[in-house]
Amino acid sequence: MSGQSRRPSKPYRRPKKDPVRILAFEALRAVDERDAYANLVLPPMLRKARENGDFDGRDAALATELVYGTLRWQGTYDAIIARCVDRPLREVDPPVLDVLALGAHQLLGTRIPTHAAVSASVELARVVLGDGRAKFVNAVLRKIAADDLDGWLERVAPEYDEDPEEHLGIVHAHPRWVVSALWDSLGGGRAGVEDLLAADNERPEVTLVARPGRSTPEELIEAVGEESALPGRWSPYAVRLAEGGEPGALDAVREGRAGVQDEGSQLVAAALANAPLEGTDRAWLDGCAGPGGKAALLGALAAQRGARLLASEKQPHRARLVARSLAGNPGPYEVIAADGTRPPWRPGSFDRVLMDVPCTGLGALRRRPEARWRRRPEDLDGFAPLQRELLRQALLSVRVGGVVGYATCSPHLAETRAVVEDVLKARGSTDATAEWIDARPLLPGVPALGDGPDVQLWPHLHGTDAMYLALLRRTA
Numbered sequence: 001m002s003g004q005s006r007r008p009s010k011p012y013r014r015p016k017k018d019p020v021r022i023l024a025f026e027a028l029r030a031v032d033e034r035d036a037y038a039n040l041v042l043p044p045m046l047r048k049a050r051e052n053g054d055f056d057g058r059d060a061a062l063a064t065e066l067v068y069g070t071l072r073w074q075g076t077y078d079a080i081i082a083r084c085v086d087r088p089l090r091e092v093d094p095p096v097l098d099v100l101a102l103g104a105h106q107l108l109g110t111r112i113p114t115h116a117a118v119s120a121s122v123e124l125a126r127v128v129l130g131d132g133r134a135k136f137v138n139a140v141l142r143k144i145a146a147d148d149l150d151g152w153l154e155r156v157a158p159e160y161d162e163d164p165e166e167h168l169g170i171v172h173a174h175p176r177w178v179v180s181a182l183w184d185s186l187g188g189g190r191a192g193v194e195d196l197l198a199a200d201n202e203r204p205e206v207t208l209v210a211r212p213g214r215s216t217p218e219e220l221i222e223a224v225g226e227e228s229a230l231p232g233r234w235s236p237y238a239v240r241l242a243e244g245g246e247p248g249a250l251d252a253v254r255e256g257r258a259g260v261q262d263e264g265s266q267l268v269a270a271a272l273a274n275a276p277l278e279g280t281d282r283a284w285l286d287g288c289a290g291p292g293g294k295a296a297l298l299g300a301l302a303a304q305r306g307a308r309l310l311a312s313e314k315q316p317h318r319a320r321l322v323a324r325s326l327a328g329n330p331g332p333y334e335v336i337a338a339d340g341t342r343p344p345w346r347p348g349s350f351d352r353v354l355m356d357v358p359c360t361g362l363g364a365l366r367r368r369p370e371a372r373w374r375r376r377p378e379d380l381d382g383f384a385p386l387q388r389e390l391l392r393q394a395l396l397s398v399r400v401g402g403v404v405g406y407a408t409c410s411p412h413l414a415e416t417r418a419v420v421e422d423v424l425k426a427r428g429s430t431d432a433t434a435e436w437i438d439a440r441p442l443l444p445g446v447p448a449l450g451d452g453p454d455v456q457l458w459p460h461l462h463g464t465d466a467m468y469l470a471l472l473r474r475t476a
Contacts, residue, residue, distance in 0.1 A: 015126035015134075019054040021102065024066040025128055028098040031071065031370050038067050039367055070098075070105045072201050072369040076173045077104040079156040084143040096133055099125045103141045108149040118145060164190070172197035177377045178362060185411040185456070192460075199460035204366040206241040207232065207263050208250075209293070211300040213330055214257035223250050233463055234446045235266040237297070256328045261293045262364075264457045264464030265409075269294045271442035271455075272354050272405035273301040275471050279401050285350040286311045287340040287394055288357055290318030292325030294407075295335075298354065303331025307352075310345070312338045341389045348399040355394040356407040357387045357419075363409040363466030366459055380414050387415060391423045395432035395474055403437065404472045411456055411466040420454065420470045437471035 023045055030036045046063065049055040055063070070077070081100050082089050089097065103121030106112045112120075118141045125134035147155075157170035165183070168190075169176045174197055183193045210217045220239040221229045232238020238261075241247065252258035284302050289295040289311035299309045311326060311333065313319040319337040326333055338344050340355065360379055361371050387408070394404045408415050424434060436453040443449065448461045454470040 016123050020063045021124045027067045070101045073173045077101045080152045084140045114145050181412050195460040200365045208239040209237050209261040215252045235263045238263045262465045264467035268407045268469045269297040275403045283350045284309045285353045287355045289313045289322045292322035296325040299329040299333050309333040311335045314339045347396045351402045353394045353398045353404045357390050359408040359410040359415045387419045406470045416468040433476040434472040434474045439471045
C-alpha cells in the first residue's frame with residue numbers, strides 16, 4: 001500500500017578479519033602464484049604474526065593445520081567442490097577455489113563445528129574476495145556441509161574394483177600417476193600401498209641431528225626435556241621432538257652444532273661414511289650438497305677421522321646455505337658453487353662421494369604436500385639424464401677402491417634402481433666400472449630393507465622420508 005512504510009534494510013556490517021584464516025589464505029596464494037613451498041613460506045609468516053602480537057601458540061597451530069591440511073587434500077577437495085558448483089573448476093577463480101578448499105578442510109578434515117567453519121569461511125571471503133563472491137562461497141560450502149568426508153568419498157571416488165588407482169588417489173588424496181608409481185615401487189597388495197598413502201598424509205615429526213663431535217643426542221634431550229623429546233628410532237644421532245617443539249629455541253641448533261634433519265637423510269650420510277673402504281680415507285665429496293643437511297653431518301663425521309670434505313652445489317644461493325650449515329665444523333672443509341655434471345676437480349680425487357641427486361621429491365610428500373599436485377609424469381624425463389650424468393661423474397670422481405653413494409628422496413623406480421643399473425651397464429671409454437655394495441648392514445637395526453643390495457626407506461615402515469640409497473665401489 002502506498003501509505004505503508006517499507007521494512008528498513010539491515011545496516012551494512014563490515015566483515016570480521018580473522019588473522020588466522022587470512023594468513024592461511026595468503027600462504028595458499030603464495031604456493032599457487034609463486035610455486036612456493038609451504039614449509040618455506042609459512043614459518044616466516046607465523047613468526048611475523050607472533051612478533052606483531054596477532055598470534056599465540058594455538059593460533060599458529062590452527063593456521064599450520066589449515067594450510068598443510070588443505071594442500072594435502074587439495075585433489076580430493078577439488079573433486080568434492082566440483083560436485084557443488086555449476087561450472088568447470090577451471091572457470092572458478094583460483095582465489096575463490098582457495099577459500100572454498102580452506103572451508104572444505106574445516107568442514108571435512110577438522111573438528112571445527114559446521115556453523116563455525118561456514119561462517120568463518122564466508123567472513124574470509126568477504127574480506128579477500130568481496131561480498132558478491134562471498135555469497136557464492138556460502139552456497140557451495142552449505143552443500144559440502146550436507147555430508148561428512150566418508151559420505152563424500154563414496155560419491156566422488158570410483159569403486160576400488162572398477163579402478164583401484166583412481167579410488168585410492170581420491171580416498172587418500174594423491175594423483176593417480178603417483179599412486180601407480182608408489183605401488184610399483186613398493187610392490188605387494190592393497191594394504192601396503194594404503195598404509196603408505198595414509199602415512200604421506202600424516203604430519204611428520206620434527207627430527208634433530210646431533211652433529212658428532214659438536215653435540216650429542218643426550219645434550220639435545222636434556223635441553224628439550226625428556227617429556228618432549230625421544231631418541232631417534234634408527235640413527236644414533238637423531239632426537240625426535242614432540243609436536244609443537246621449537247628447534248630454533250635450542251642453543252645447539254642456533255650455534256650449528258645440531259640441526260633439523262629427517263632420520264632417513266641421517267641414515268644415508270652415515271651409511272656412506274661407514275661403508276667399507278680399501279686404502280686411504282682422507283678426501284670426501286658431497287657433489288649435490290644443497291641445502292646442506294647431509295653435508296653438515298658428513299663434515300662432522302669426516303672431521304672425526306681427519307678427512308677433508310668438499311661440498312659442491314651448482315646454485316650459488318644454495319651453496320651459501322651449505323656454507324652456513326657447515327660453519328664451525330671442526331675439521332677441514334670447503335664449499336664451492338660448481339656443476340656436478342662438469343666438475344672442476346680431477347678424476348679419482350676422492351675416497352668417498354655422496355651424490356644426492358635432484359628428483360621429483362615424491363619421497364617427501366609428508367613435508368611438501370603441494371608437490372604431489374605440482375609434479376607431472378613428464379618431470380621424470382627432465383630429471384633422468386641429469387641423474388645419470390651426476391652418478392657417472394661421481395664414479396669418475398672417486399678413486400679405484402673408493403665408494404659412491406647414490407641417493408634420492410624419491411622411491412620412483414625410474415629415479416632409483418633404473419638409474420644405477422643404466423650407469424653400471426655403460427661400458428664407454430669415459431665410464432668407470434663399479435660394483436654394488438650391500439647397503440643393508442650399514443643401516444643396523446632398521447627392518448624391512450628388502451632383498452638389497454640397495455635400500456629403500458618408507459614413511460609407513462620406518463617413519464622416515466622415502467629415501468633411496470645405492471652404494472657402489474669403483475673397481476676400474
